[in-house]
Amino acid sequence: MAPWLPFALLSAVFAALTAIFAKVGIKDVDSDLATAIRTVVILILAWGIAIGRGATAGLPGMSGRTWLFLGLSGLATGASWLCYFRALKLGPVSKVAPIDKLSVALAIGLAVVFLGESLSWRTALGAGLIVAGSVVLAL
Incomplete structure (x- = not known):
């Protein structure tokens, strides 16, 4: 087993829990304030x-x-969280979370363009399926 795989799987579990906990937590709170509180905890x-x-x-x-x-990554993360929490405040987790996961396909494309990573047919197919699945779930 690849040494990174358990951490990637745990990341997915924690990301799923994030969506559920956030949706419950922002019920009666402004989404920007909720993001600020979450950020302090992190x-x-x-x-x-x-x-x-x-x-x-x-x-x-x-x-x-x-x-x-790392600073630019932090700014991108902050912007992502603010948008994610606003989306969760306004919409259902079952539609917001799949759209958020389009970041996987976007990251693959950006890694190919900017980092010179190779794009195998499996990776391209997987990214395409993520996009298709996100569209199906969001509609």
Whole structure:
């Protein structure tokens, strides 16, 4: 088994739980406030793990390029979360979550274009099925 596979599967489980918990949690709260609260919880959790594992020792050696792209990733994540929570506030999880998962197909395309990753017929077919499935579920 690939060493990344258990983490990817757990990521999917936690992402599914995120949608369910968020939908219940934003019932009587502004979606932007809900995102801010969620972000604080994630901030505390992530820094607690990084400090606990001693990962912060790598901070001084990080390059400006690393900071730039991690910062851009953080901005993209924040924008994604704000949009996701707003969508959950306005729509059902069964329609919002599949559209959100179009990010998988988009990430594959962007990885091919910008990172030079190869695109096999299986990967292309899988991405196409994700798009088709998202459309079917959202309609």
